[in-house]
Amino acid sequence: MMRPIKRLNYICLLSGLLLLTAHDSGAAEYDYPVSDAFVATVVGTPTSYRPVPAEKVRVKQYKLEVFKDQEVPDPLWTQKKLKFSLAYQKHSAPMIFVIAGTGASYQSSKMKFLQNVFYKEGYHVICISSPTHPNFIVSASSSKLPGNVAQDAEDIYRVMELCMEKVKNKVEVTDYYLTGYSLGGTQAAFVSVLDEEKKIFNFKKVLMLNPSVNLINSVTTIDDMLANNIPGGLDNYAAFFDDMMSKVSDEYGKKGYLHFDEDFLYNVYEEHDGQANEGNVKALIGTSFRISSGAMIYVADAMSNGGLIIPPNHVLTRYESTTDFSKVCGRTTFTDYFNDLFFPHFKKLDPSLTQEQMVENASLTGIKDYLKNTEKIGVMTNADDFILTADEVEFLKQTLAGRSVVYPTGGHCGNIASKAYVEYMINFLK
Numbered sequence: 001m002m003r004p005i006k007r008l009n010y011i012c013l014l015s016g017l018l019l020l021t022a023h024d025s026g027a028a029e030y031d032y033p034v035s036d037a038f039v040a041t042v043v044g045t046p047t048s049y050r051p052v053p054a055e056k057v058r059v060k061q062y063k064l065e066v067f068k069d070q071e072v073p074d075p076l077w078t079q080k081k082l083k084f085s086l087a088y089q090k091h092s093a094p095m096i097f098v099i100a101g102t103g104a105s106y107q108s109s110k111m112k113f114l115q116n117v118f119y120k121e122g123y124h125v126i127c128i129s130s131p132t133h134p135n136f137i138v139s140a141s142s143s144k145l146p147g148n149v150a151q152d153a154e155d156i157y158r159v160m161e162l163c164m165e166k167v168k169n170k171v172e173v174t175d176y177y178l179t180g181y182s183l184g185g186t187q188a189a190f191v192s193v194l195d196e197e198k199k200i201f202n203f204k205k206v207l208m209l210n211p212s213v214n215l216i217n218s219v220t221t222i223d224d225m226l227a228n229n230i231p232g233g234l235d236n237y238a239a240f241f242d243d244m245m246s247k248v249s250d251e252y253g254k255k256g257y258l259h260f261d262e263d264f265l266y267n268v269y270e271e272h273d274g275q276a277n278e279g280n281v282k283a284l285i286g287t288s289f290r291i292s293s294g295a296m297i298y299v300a301d302a303m304s305n306g307g308l309i310i311p312p313n314h315v316l317t318r319y320e321s322t323t324d325f326s327k328v329c330g331r332t333t334f335t336d337y338f339n340d341l342f343f344p345h346f347k348k349l350d351p352s353l354t355q356e357q358m359v360e361n362a363s364l365t366g367i368k369d370y371l372k373n374t375e376k377i378g379v380m381t382n383a384d385d386f387i388l389t390a391d392e393v394e395f396l397k398q399t400l401a402g403r404s405v406v407y408p409t410g411g412h413c414g415n416i417a418s419k420a421y422v423e424y425m426i427n428f429l430k
Contacts, residue, residue, distance in 0.1 A: 032045070032049065032407070034414065037382070037384035037409065037410070038278060038411060039281055039411070040384075040410050040411035042281065044417065045414065050417050050422075051419050053117075054119055057116055058119075060086050060170070062084055062167070064082050064162050065082075065139075066082050066139055066140040066158065067139075070139075073303070073315075073316040074316055075302075075316050075317070076134070076299065079137075079139055079299075082129075082136065083135055084106050084126060084127060084163055085107060085125075085126070086124065086126050086170065087115050087118075087119045087127075088124050088170055088171050089123075089124055093124050093172070093174060094176070094204070095126065095164075096118050096124070096176075096179060097126050097177070097178050098126070098127050099128050099156060099187055099188055099191075100130040100181070101130060101180070101181045101182030101184050102130055102182055102293075103132050103293065103295065104129065104292075106127040106128055107127065110413065110417075113416075114179070114181070114416075117426070126160070130183060131152040132147075134296065134299040136159075137303060138303060140158070140159050141155055144300055145300050145306075147215065147337075147342050147362065148346060148358075148361065149186060149190050149361065153191045153193070154194060156187060156191050157191055160201070176202065176203050176204065177204055177206070177207075177429055179207040179425075179429075180208065180209065180211075181209035181416060182387075182413060183215065185207075185210060185212075186364060188206055188208055189206065189208055189211070192206045192376075192377060193367055196374075205376050205428065206377045207425060209416060209425070210380065210385055210387075211364065211381070213363060213364045213388060214365070216334075216359045217389075219293070219334040220333075222289045223289065223333045226282075227333075228282070229280070229282045229286065237331065293334050296337075297309060297332055297334075297337050298322075304341070304345065306341040309325050309329060309332065338358075342358075343358055346358065364396075364399075365395065368395075375403070378403040379396050379400050379403065379405075380404070380407075381404075381405075381406055382410035383406050383409070384410065384411060386411065405424050407420070407421070
């Protein structure tokens with residue numbers, strides 16, 4: 001008989017929830033029900049702990065061309081134009097841009113939730129995929145190698161301008177706001193820095209939701225969750241993944257469960273008295289991230305002809321099998337990407353650049369003075385968010401004193417849909 005936590009893990013992976021993370025003031029009573037950080041990350045927030053959603057949201061999907069005459073490998077031709085969504089009011093209203101987390105698209109579950117929340121509060125809402133999402137890499141990344149947070153911010157800013165040009169006849173905008181979760185939260189701060197110079201939007205408020213302080217350290221932590229928690233190590237990754245998917249099919253396919261949402265996952269968790277094997281949950285989180293980062297690395301390699309996954313100068317065809325490439329991606333860590341593809345590219349552009357500088361450039365500590373002195377920027381996170389060290393949590397609290405909330409539990413973005421989290425978020429923006 002399958003162990004309860006394994007069953008939970010398999011379902012969590014299949015649901016795609018991770019394709020992906022004590023307060024100062026202003027928050028409602030905090031009653032988020034999951035105390036384990038890792039379980040919270042995969043289970044999310046059950047409906048009974050969420051605010052009532054808007055009954056109907058006016059949404060329109062768009063595509064736009066960011067770079068004209070861009071060459072795209074044949075298998076990626078469907079990603080040539082950037083996709084985004086606009087939720088619009090019938091009257092003049094403030095506009096809020098929302099940036100997705102690592103590997104997530106503009107229409108991921110968290111993005112749709114945030115879209116609903118802000119629309120209900122009277123905002124127009126533009127949702128933008130993460131610069132680490134394949135569609136953004138192909139259509140809108142200037143380097144084709146995401147991870148240089150300042151450059152990614154320039155790409156995001158360019159996209160925001162083009163989005164507004166695309167929708168200018170659809171909406172009347174009074175003011176501009178900005179937010180993002182996980183990596184999107186980190187990038188929101190860098191976009192705000194850029195806006196201080198360009199002054200196109202003059203954001204009234206900017207809110208970081210569960211951001212990483214140091215991108216490279218955060219993704220390395222998640223990568224290690226997989227490497228350190230698969231029985232036998234990464235050499236057994238393929239067997240681990242195959243076994244997991246086989247058991248999902250055997251245990252749940254025959255039972256007819258077709259809708260794997262937060263309520264279903266939470267009920268499974270409660271059925272087993274909230275007992276979880278931490279190593280299994282960490283392996284699940286690491287696996288989910290590996291799937292997401294693998295897609296990013298494959299597309300980045302294809303677009304840059306980097307030779308990390310695909311042989312240099314190999315011409316990809318539309319009907320070519322990608323099985324072998326997928327196997328390589330499954331064994332490729334973000335550290336491999338950083339050392340063998342990402343850093344060498346930027347080192348060529350600036351021979352004086354060091355790896356230490358590159359890591360610092362992807363960190364909020366590099367813009368500490370701006371964060372400290374800019375009253376319009378706030379942050380929300382959790383004390384048990386595993387992408388942050390204790391020192392990094394303290395950095396956020398001290399640097400954004402009076403503009404921060406740090407909840408005791410919730411893991412990485414697990415509580416983002418909870419009533420208290422949403423209430424503080426809305427009040428800060430107001």
